[in-house]
Amino acid sequence: MRTLLILLSLIFSVVTSVASQNFKAPLSLWYNQPAQQWVEALPIGNGHLGAMIFGGVENERIQLNEESVWTHQHVYRDKTNGHKYISKIRSLLFKEQYEEAEQLINEHILNPHVHSPTNSYQTLGDLHLTFFGHEQYSDYHRELNLDSALVKVSYKSGDVQFKREYFSSNPAKSNIIWLSANKPGSISFKAELSRPGDGEMVTVEGNELIMLQKVDNKEGVTFETRVRIVNKGGEVKSGNNEIVITGADEVMLIQVAATDYRKDNPASLCKAYLNLTNSRSYQQIKSEHIADYRNLFGRVSLDLGNTDAVYFPTNQRLDALRNGSSDPGLFALYFQFGRYLLISSSRPGSLPANLQGIWEGTLTPPWNADYHININIQMNYWPSETTNLSECHLPFLDFIGKLRPKGSETARQVYGAKGFTAHHTTDAWFYTTGQGEPKWAMWPMGAAWAATHIWEHFLFTRDTSYLKNYGFEVMLDAARFLSDYLVEDPKTGLLVSGPSMSPENEFITPKGNRASVVMGPSMDHQIIYQLFNACIDAAEILKTERSFIRKLQNQLSRLTPPKIGEDGRILEWSVNLQEAEPGHRHMSHLYGLFPSAQFSWEKTPELMEAARRVIEKRLEHGGGHTGWSRAWMVNFFARLKDSDEAYQNMRALLTKSTLPNLFDNHPPFQIDGNFGGTSGIAEMLLQSHQGYIELLPALPKQWPQGSVKGLKARGGFTLDFTWEEGKLNEVIITSAFDTAVDLMYAGHKVSLHLYKNQPRVIQMH
Numbered sequence: 001m002r003t004l005l006i007l008l009s010l011i012f013s014v015v016t017s018v019a020s021q022n023f024k025a026p027l028s029l030w031y032n033q034p035a036q037q038w039v040e041a042l043p044i045g046n047g048h049l050g051a052m053i054f055g056g057v058e059n060e061r062i063q064l065n066e067e068s069v070w071t072h073q074h075v076y077r078d079k080t081n082g083h084k085y086i087s088k089i090r091s092l093l094f095k096e097q098y099e100e101a102e103q104l105i106n107e108h109i110l111n112p113h114v115h116s117p118t119n120s121y122q123t124l125g126d127l128h129l130t131f132f133g134h135e136q137y138s139d140y141h142r143e144l145n146l147d148s149a150l151v152k153v154s155y156k157s158g159d160v161q162f163k164r165e166y167f168s169s170n171p172a173k174s175n176i177i178w179l180s181a182n183k184p185g186s187i188s189f190k191a192e193l194s195r196p197g198d199g200e201m202v203t204v205e206g207n208e209l210i211m212l213q214k215v216d217n218k219e220g221v222t223f224e225t226r227v228r229i230v231n232k233g234g235e236v237k238s239g240n241n242e243i244v245i246t247g248a249d250e251v252m253l254i255q256v257a258a259t260d261y262r263k264d265n266p267a268s269l270c271k272a273y274l275n276l277t278n279s280r281s282y283q284q285i286k287s288e289h290i291a292d293y294r295n296l297f298g299r300v301s302l303d304l305g306n307t308d309a310v311y312f313p314t315n316q317r318l319d320a321l322r323n324g325s326s327d328p329g330l331f332a333l334y335f336q337f338g339r340y341l342l343i344s345s346s347r348p349g350s351l352p353a354n355l356q357g358i359w360e361g362t363l364t365p366p367w368n369a370d371y372h373i374n375i376n377i378q379m380n381y382w383p384s385e386t387t388n389l390s391e392c393h394l395p396f397l398d399f400i401g402k403l404r405p406k407g408s409e410t411a412r413q414v415y416g417a418k419g420f421t422a423h424h425t426t427d428a429w430f431y432t433t434g435q436g437e438p439k440w441a442m443w444p445m446g447a448a449w450a451a452t453h454i455w456e457h458f459l460f461t462r463d464t465s466y467l468k469n470y471g472f473e474v475m476l477d478a479a480r481f482l483s484d485y486l487v488e489d490p491k492t493g494l495l496v497s498g499p500s501m502s503p504e505n506e507f508i509t510p511k512g513n514r515a516s517v518v519m520g521p522s523m524d525h526q527i528i529y530q531l532f533n534a535c536i537d538a539a540e541i542l543k544t545e546r547s548f549i550r551k552l553q554n555q556l557s558r559l560t561p562p563k564i565g566e567d568g569r570i571l572e573w574s575v576n577l578q579e580a581e582p583g584h585r586h587m588s589h590l591y592g593l594f595p596s597a598q599f600s601w602e603k604t605p606e607l608m609e610a611a612r613r614v615i616e617k618r619l620e621h622g623g624g625h626t627g628w629s630r631a632w633m634v635n636f637f638a639r640l641k642d643s644d645e646a647y648q649n650m651r652a653l654l655t656k657s658t659l660p661n662l663f664d665n666h667p668p669f670q671i672d673g674n675f676g677g678t679s680g681i682a683e684m685l686l687q688s689h690q691g692y693i694e695l696l697p698a699l700p701k702q703w704p705q706g707s708v709k710g711l712k713a714r715g716g717f718t719l720d721f722t723w724e725e726g727k728l729n730e731v732i733i734t735s736a737f738d739t740a741v742d743l744m745y746a747g748h749k750v751s752l753h754l755y756k757n758q759p760r761v762i763q764m765h
Helices: 002-022 082-094 098-108 266-275 282-297 314-322 328-345 376-380 382-386 390-402 404-415 446-461 464-485 522-542 546-557 605-620 627-639 643-656 672-685
Strands: 028-031 042-045 049-053 059-066 125-131 138-145 150-157 160-169 174-181 187-194 201-205 208-214 222-232 235-239 242-248 250-259 301-303 693-695 706-713 717-724 727-735 739-745 748-754 760-763
Touching (some): 042 138, 042 328, 049 160, 049 250, 059 250, 160 282, 187 201, 187 222, 187 250, 222 242, 222 266, 242 250, 250 266, 314 643, 376 446, 376 672, 382 446, 382 706, 446 464, 446 522, 464 546, 522 546, 605 627, 627 643, 627 672, 643 672, 672 706, 727 739, 727 748
Antiparallel strands (some): 049 059, 059 125, 125 187, 150 160, 187 242, 201 208, 235 242, 301 706, 706 717, 717 727, 739 748
16 A cells, blocks of 8 residues: 555656646647657748748758749640530430540540649758757757747757747748857857759858759749848858858847749849848747737637646647547647648738648658649638638638639630639649549539638628629639539439539449449539529629529529438439449538538438438448548538537547647648648537527537637627536627627527627526
């Protein structure tokens, strides 16, 4: 017994010691060692610039990114006169002659996939800092504080305590690194710039390192990056394309970068960016950064409760969760990390977040780190409105409109249709051509799905000016294509789309082969349903386009609805076909469940049950095996109001598909899973897609008490609420307009009238 008491005392003293030394705010990712791999480094970004911080002691690598560092080695061109073969392809598909139809598609509709060279997002390069005399160190700590968007590194070498801070400033258009020590004259290091491959040119001008390069031999961008070193005390020497600082008290490094992507002069832009920090102290630049960042991040807080897990490094918390521990605070941290990533990779005026946000460490990223528009970029923006980051949605919404010129050519040449279209992938050069195998590329619905985000933005903001001056015309142009693309099914007399497919999935043909293309895949019709209805509602608000709207209304009345098969599942294709991959990662035919609002327990319970059957079968066969696919599951179960399954899938996302730095593991990394997971948690707590606001629709028993502030609901509402013992306690709702609203909780509905910007407090007893 005495031995047990001694052991318990030792454990308590160790935990107490860890707590006193390492306890961090719930909004920190932290570690007790430097990153050994890229997927352990910590991201910073301002939408324009990004960096991955390794936190090395003797050798620090800061991997750099700039949003527009893209190659342009291939120009995708539509096959001319493809529209001449569309009728023949449709005829073959209606006759279930899938192989023959896909042969014509390959010959006349799609371009062959170009593996290399191809257009790709790339790393900007690396900033290397080599510190002198730091071979031995102790008391190491590395963290990313989400509340301030600061990465901090501290350690002791000899009798000197060293500290570093890193952040990416949107006001200063730069990445900032600050080095300090508790003894004067202690900072000595060498700074160098490099880039993988060859061709970069590095020079030194005074206290600035400069690197420039054209990223490929044709039409890719030319970039320049500069690192200015501002030291207090010590000596600065330059030579051999490096800068050496000896005996400084503190040092600030300011890194800027620019390209000619938007026809700018990179050197001039870099100098202009550096001018933003002239004569400004580190503390001034830092304070301005934090204020700018918190204006976005600080709108939402989430508390799901904390355990002793907060005393331990983030990677150990993940390991403990894998071993069965309870850590509700880790889910809240993951939620806020997703918001941090969106703020850091998507700001007004920037390109939208790509497959890796803005962070990529190589010249050859997976899937080119491009824009997959058959779910991935859409998932990136699922949390933008619900988690109060509407401004961060704008880069994607603007990007959609920039697809229109080439998308109109694709619609006309390939399909003989008006409006504009895009296929499953695009890039920074806005190509819309279908290229690759039919199972990837024969899907002209990318622009239409993307355009529905414009309507979602309006539903949350009620920004009629944005809708009138930009959004409505983009939506309408996508609808024009779909209107022309619909044809009558000779067997049913209803309208179907096609040729098309259910993204990236295949079925077994009557001849025993694999194929993908059909007439009337279920997802197509669900997208058409959502976009046409959005256009109809927008036209009513704007009092315009009455003639075309009548056509859309007529087509909607004849549109083939979702069908339920004999086994109780929603059919993925137009007829009951055998799945080639029953556990496929895409669940496209559940678009109507999420992100759309077409299925509900109130209006279509049979489709809700059929959707559940689809999910169960997918999971039985290994579905949800990629991070983004698992994140989609979380959102599905939240909409089904199945709190236990939503939680278990959220837990699986963390335990099976999350890297040490909380990045989503696709593998190696793809950011959509992070954003989808953040969206899923928001959907578990609040839903507003059915014309009313429902609170805690899928609250799991593992989060019995908590609070959230700042979540958004459609209609321009902001909500704060708390719950105890799994029951809603208090609600504060604020409206941006004078309006009425219905609140739903646990099957009970309350009707309220709200006045603009006047919070209404409701006690739930």
